[in-house]
Amino acid sequence: xxxxxxxQTVLSTLDATLRVSTPLILCxxxxxxxxxxxxxxxxxxxxxxxxxxxxGAVAAVTGSPWLALAAGMLISTVLSxxxxxxxxxxxxxQVVSGLAINVLxxxxxxxxxxxxxxxxxxxxxxxxxxxxxxxxxPFIEQIGNLPFIGPFLEIVISGHNLLVYVALIAVPIxxxxxxxxxxxLRLRAVGENPLAVDTxxxxxxxxxxxxxxxxGVLCGxxxxxxxxxxNAAFAREMTAGQGYIALAAMIFxxxxxxxxxxxxxxxxxxDAVAIRLQGVPLPGIGxxxxxxxxxxxYLLTVILLAGFIGKAVAPKAIGVPFAKEx
Amino acid sequence: xxxxxxxxxxxxxxxxxxxxxxxxxxxxxxxIIFAIGESPLEAVGIMLNGAFGYDEGVGYTLYYxxxxxxxxxxxxxxxxxxxxxxxxxxQAYIGGLGVxxxxxLLDGYLPTVLLLPIGIIAAALFGAAWAFIPAWLQAYRGSHxxxxxxxxxxxxxxxMVYLLVNVLxxxxxxxxxxxxxxxSSWMPxxxxxLAVVGIDVTRTPLNLxxxxxLVCCLLVWIYIWKTRWGYALRTAxxxxxxxxxxxxxPKRIIIITMCISGALAGMVAVNEVMGVHxxxxxxxxxxxxxxGIAVALMGRNHPVGIILASLLFGVLYQGGAELAFEMxxxxxxxxxAIQGLIILFSGALALMLRPAMVKIWLAxxxxxxxxxxx
Numbered sequence: 001x002x003x004x005x006x007x008q009t010v011l012s013t014l015d016a017t018l019r020v021s022t023p024l025i026l027c028x029x030x031x032x033x034x035x036x037x038x039x040x041x042x043x044x045x046x047x048x049x050x051x052x053x054x055x056g057a058v059a060a061v062t063g064s065p066w067l068a069l070a071a072g073m074l075i076s077t078v079l080s081x082x083x084x085x086x087x088x089x090x091x092x093x094q095v096v097s098g099l100a101i102n103v104l105x106x107x108x109x110x111x112x113x114x115x116x117x118x119x120x121x122x123x124x125x126x127x128x129x130x131x132x133x134x135x136x137x138p139f140i141e142q143i144g145n146l147p148f149i150g151p152f153l154e155i156v157i158s159g160h161n162l163l164v165y166v167a168l169i170a171v172p173i174x175x176x177x178x179x180x181x182x183x184x185l186r187l188r189a190v191g192e193n194p195l196a197v198d199t200x201x202x203x204x205x206x207x208x209x210x211x212x213x214x215x216g217v218l219c220g221x222x223x224x225x226x227x228x229x230x231n232a233a234f235a236r237e238m239t240a241g242q243g244y245i246a247l248a249a250m251i252f253x254x255x256x257x258x259x260x261x262x263x264x265x266x267x268x269x270x271d272a273v274a275i276r277l278q279g280v281p282l283p284g285i286g287x288x289x290x291x292x293x294x295x296x297x298y299l300l301t302v303i304l305l306a307g308f309i310g311k312a313v314a315p316k317a318i319g320v321p322f323a324k325e326x
Numbered sequence: 327x328x329x330x331x332x333x334x335x336x337x338x339x340x341x342x343x344x345x346x347x348x349x350x351x352x353x354x355x356x357x358i359i360f361a362i363g364e365s366p367l368e369a370v371g372i373m374l375n376g377a378f379g380y381d382e383g384v385g386y387t388l389y390y391x392x393x394x395x396x397x398x399x400x401x402x403x404x405x406x407x408x409x410x411x412x413x414x415x416x417q418a419y420i421g422g423l424g425v426x427x428x429x430x431l432l433d434g435y436l437p438t439v440l441l442l443p444i445g446i447i448a449a450a451l452f453g454a455a456w457a458f459i460p461a462w463l464q465a466y467r468g469s470h471x472x473x474x475x476x477x478x479x480x481x482x483x484x485x486m487v488y489l490l491v492n493v494l495x496x497x498x499x500x501x502x503x504x505x506x507x508x509x510s511s512w513m514p515x516x517x518x519x520l521a522v523v524g525i526d527v528t529r530t531p532l533n534l535x536x537x538x539x540l541v542c543c544l545l546v547w548i549y550i551w552k553t554r555w556g557y558a559l560r561t562a563x564x565x566x567x568x569x570x571x572x573x574x575x576p577k578r579i580i581i582i583t584m585c586i587s588g589a590l591a592g593m594v595a596v597n598e599v600m601g602v603h604x605x606x607x608x609x610x611x612x613x614x615x616x617x618g619i620a621v622a623l624m625g626r627n628h629p630v631g632i633i634l635a636s637l638l639f640g641v642l643y644q645g646g647a648e649l650a651f652e653m654x655x656x657x658x659x660x661x662x663a664i665q666g667l668i669i670l671f672s673g674a675l676a677l678m679l680r681p682a683m684v685k686i687w688l689a690x691x692x693x694x695x696x697x698x699x700x
Contacts, residue, residue: 042476086674095410095472097674099619104666108358110659115362121659244476251473289492295484298477305469314470323330 011155013272018156018164019230021268023048023222023239025167027246028253028260029174030218034080035255036178037211038191038317039087042098043079044219045243046105051076051223053109056123056234057116059227063130068228073220079105080216081209088208091321102243110236121236123227132161132229163225170218175257187211191315194322204322219243248301254312267297332684343679344626344672351667358663364653376648377641383648385516385530391633391640392532392597395539397618398636399546400590402627406550407583408563413460413475414591415615416482417453421592423486424452425599426494426606429507441511445600446538446593453592454585456482461584465577471584479615490608503607513601533601535593542590543629549586559583591615613662620665623673639665 027044034041051072059068079101086097110121117123137143137158144154178184186207190197194204226242227234249267253260274293281287304312356366377387397414404411411417428448433441460474490502499505516532550556562569562579569576598610617639624638625631639661646661671678 040472042472082670086670086678090675090678092674092677093410095412096619096623096669099412099616100666100670100674102666103616103620103669104663107659107662107664107666111358111362111657111663114657114659115655121657241480244480247473248477289488291484291488295481298480298484302463302469302474302477302481305473306463306467307469308467 007151009276011151013269013276014152014156015159016272016275017265017269018160019268020271021264022164022167022230023225023242024246024249024264024268025261026170026218026222026225027243028250028264029170029257030215030222031247031250032174032178032253032255032257032260033187033211033218034215035250035318036191036315037187037208038194038315038320038322039084039208039212040094040098040319041083041212041215042095042244042247043083043101044215044246045239045241046098046102047076047079047216047219048223048226048243049102049109049237049239050079050105051220052227052238053105053113053123053223053234055224056126056227057113059126059130060117060124060233063127065130065132065228068130069132069221069224072224072227073217076220076223077213077216080212080219084209084212087321088205088212091323094319094321106237109234113234113236123234126228126232130228131232132163132225134159134161135165161225161229163221163229166221167225171257171261178257183210188315191317194317198322198324204324208322222246245297248297251312251314252301252304255315270294270296330680332688334680334683334687338683338687340626343676343683344624346679347671347676348624348668351664351671354667354671355660355664359656359660362655364655369649369653369656372649372652373641373645375645377645380528382528382530383644385528385532386647387637387640387644388516388536389530389532389597389602389640390643391636392536392539393594393614394617394621394636394639395543395632396590396593396597397615398621398625398632399542399618399629400587400615401618401622402625402629402632403546403550403559403590404583404587405622405627406563407559407579409461409464409580409583409587410472411457411475411584411587411591412472412619413457413478413482413588413615414618415611415613416475416479417456417588417591418594418611418615419482419486420456421449421453421595422599422606422610423489424448424450424592425595426504429511429600430494430504433508433511436510438510442513442600445511445513446596449592449595449599450589451592453595454589457584457588457591458581461581464584465580471580483609487608490606494606496605504605506605511600512604513596515601531602533597535597535601538593538596540633542593543633546590547629555582591618617665620669620672623676624668 027048031041031044054075055068055072058071059065083097083101086092087094113121113123140154140158144150178187186197186202190204190207197207198204226238231238245267246264249263250260252263270293274290277288277293278290279287359366359369377383397418400414400417401411425445425448428444429441432444436444456478460471460478463469463474464471487502490504494504495502496505513533513535515529516536517527517529519534520527550559558569558574559579561572562574562576566576594611594614599606603610621632621635621639625635642661642664646658649656649660650658
C-alpha cells in the first residue's frame with residue numbers, strides 16, 4: 001500500500017489524469033454548446049476520430065503541427081455543419097444524424113488510412129517537431145522547490161503540451177460565453193424555448209449553426225490532441241469511446257461547464273487509476289476488477305440520469321426540430 | 327410556402343424518396359471508391375459475384391443477413407413506439423451470455439430437441455433483461471433511453487470481458503472464451519439439413535437461425551399490425567396523450583416493447599453462438615447491433631423492407647470481404663462507411679429531398695394541388 005500512496009505516485013497519477021482528461025474536457029465543452037442550443041450531439045466521438053485522422057495525416061505529410069491542428073478543426077467543423085444541415089435545415093432526427101457521423105467516421109478513417117498510407121489504418125509515426133511537445137512553465141525549477149505546492153505545480157501542472165492548457169482555458173471561456181455574453185444568453189434561450197427567441201426576431205437556425213460550429217472546432221482540437229500531442233500517430237479507432245465518455249461527463253455536469261470539467265477530471269482519474277490498480281488488492285475490498293473501473297463512468301451516468309443522485313435536467317427544447325411559423 | 331403540410335402520393339413517399347436516398351448513399355460510396363483510385367463499377371461487379379456468384383457466397387450472404395434481420399427488427403419495433411434503441415449491440419452480447427450459461431450448465435444432460443429451444447429462450451430472455459433496465463428507467467425515472475442504451479452497450483462490453491476473462495473461461499485456456507458446447511446443442515447447419523434431403527451445397531456458416539429470423543419477421547408483422555397490443559404500441563408511438571385517453575398505459579408499452587426489442591437483438595446470439603462459434607467469444611456481435619439501425623431506417627421499419635435491407639447488407643458484408651481480397655486498396659471497413667452513408671441519407675437526411683419533390687409534384691399536377699388546398 002505504501003507504494004500506492006506516496007506523494008510521488010499521487011502526483012504522477014494526477015499528472016496522468018490531466019493528460020487523459022484533456023480530450024474529454026474539450027469534447028464535453030463541445031457537447032455543451034451544441035446541446036445548450038437544443039441540438040443533441042452524440043457525434044462527438046465521430047468528429048474527434050475524424051479530426052484525429054486528419055491531423056495525423058496532415059502532420060505526417062507536411063510535418064507541421066499547426067497545419068495538422070487546422071485540418072483537424074476543419075474536418076470536424078465540416079462534420080458539424082453536416083450534422084447541423086441534417087438537424088436544423090432538413091429537421092431530421094438528431095440522434096440518427098449523430099450516429100451516422102460516428103459510423104461514417106469509424107469506417108472512412110480506416111478505409112482512407114489504408115488507401116493512403118498502407119499501414120493497416122495507422123498514419124506514419126511523427127517526429128517530435130511535427131507534434132505538440134511538452135512545455136515547461138517558466139521558472140518551474142525554482143517553483144518546484146517550494147514546499148507542498150511546488151511539486152504539485154512542477155509535476156501535475158507543468159510539462160504538458162499546449163493543447164492540454166487550451167482545454168483547461170476552454171472551460172472558463174465556455175463559462176464566460178454561456179453565462180456572461182449576449183450570445184450565451186440567446187444560446188441558453190434557444191435551447192429552452194426557441195419560439196420565444198424567434199418571436200424576439202433572432203434567427204433560431206443561425207444561433208444553432210453557430211453552436212454546432214463551436215462544437216466542431218472544439219472536437220477538432222480534441223482529435224488533434226489524440227493523434228499528434230498525446231500520441232505520435234493516428235491509430236484506427238483511437239478515440240475508443242472517449243466521445244461517449246465526454247457526453248456522459250457533460251450530462252453528469254448537468255450541462256454546466258464547471259461541473260462538466262469536474263466530471264471529466266473524475267472520469268479521467270478513474271482511467272488513470274484503473275491502470276495502476278490492475279492486480280493490486282485494496283485493503284478491505286480485495287482486488288477491484290479493472291473492467292468495473294472502466295465501466296464506472298457509464299454506470300454513474302445511468303444512475304445520475306435515473307435521478308438517484310440529484311436530478312439532471314436537459315435543456316427543454318433538446319432534440320426537437322424547430323419549425324418557423326410563416 | 328412551407329412544404330411539410332403538402333400531401334404527396336404514397337408511391338412518392340414510400341418508394342421513390344427512400345429509393346433515391348439509398349441511391350444517393352451508394353453514389354457517395356462510389357465516389358469514395360473512385361477517390362481511392364479504384365473503379366466503382368468494377369467494385370460492384372466483384373461484390374455481386376462474391377455475394378451471389380457461387381453457392382458458398384450465397385451461404386455467407388444469407389448468414390450475415392440473418393443477423394441483420396434480428397437487429398433490424400429489434401430497432402424497428404422500438405421505432406414504432408417512438409423509442410430509439412441504440413443498445414442492440416449490448417443486448418445481443420448479453421443474449422450470448424444467456425446461451426453460454428444455459429449450455430455450460432445443461433449441454434451434457436439434455437437432448438437437442440430440448441437444448442435448442444432452451445438456448446433460443448435464454449438468448450431472448452437475457453437480451454430482453456438488458457433492454458428492460460433502460461426501459462424501466464425511461465418509463466419510471468425519466469432517463470433518456472438513447473443515452474441509457476448507449477451506456478448499457480459499454481457496460482455490457484465490460485461485463486462480458488470480465489466474465490470471459492475471469493469466470494467463464496475454459497480452464498487452462500489462454501484466450502478469453504468458453505469451452506466448446508457439446509454437439510447436441512448446435513443449431514443445425516443449412517448444408518447438413520440440405521444434405522439430408524439430397525441437395526449438396528458447400529459448407530457455410532448458414533444455419534437454421536435464418537429460418538428463425540424469417541419467422542420472427544412474420545411474428546413481428548402480426549404483432550405490430552394485427553394484434554391489439556400492436557395497435558396500442560403504434561398509438562403510443564403516434565401520440566402519448568391519445569394513448570392515455572384511449573386507456574393505454576404508455577409506461578407499460580415502453581417496457582413491453584423494449585423487452586421484445588431486446589429479445590430480438592438477443593437472437594443474434596442464436597445465429598452466432600449456437601449456430602457458428604459453438605462457444606461464447608469476445609465481441610462476437612461485431613457491430614451487428616449498430617447495423618440494425620441502418621437496416622431499420624432503410625427498410626422503413628417494415629418486416630418486408632427489413633428483409634430486403636438485411637439482404638443488401640448481407641451482400642455488402644460478404645461481397646465486401648471478397649472486394650477486400652480482390653482490391654487490396656479497399657478494406658472491409660468500406661462496408662462500415664457505406665453503413666454510415668445509409669444511416670445519413672435514409673435516416674438523418676430522409677426529409678432532404680421532400681421539399682424539392684413537393685415542388686416538382688405541384689408543378690406537374692397543378693390542378694390536383696389546387697383542389698387539395700381549396
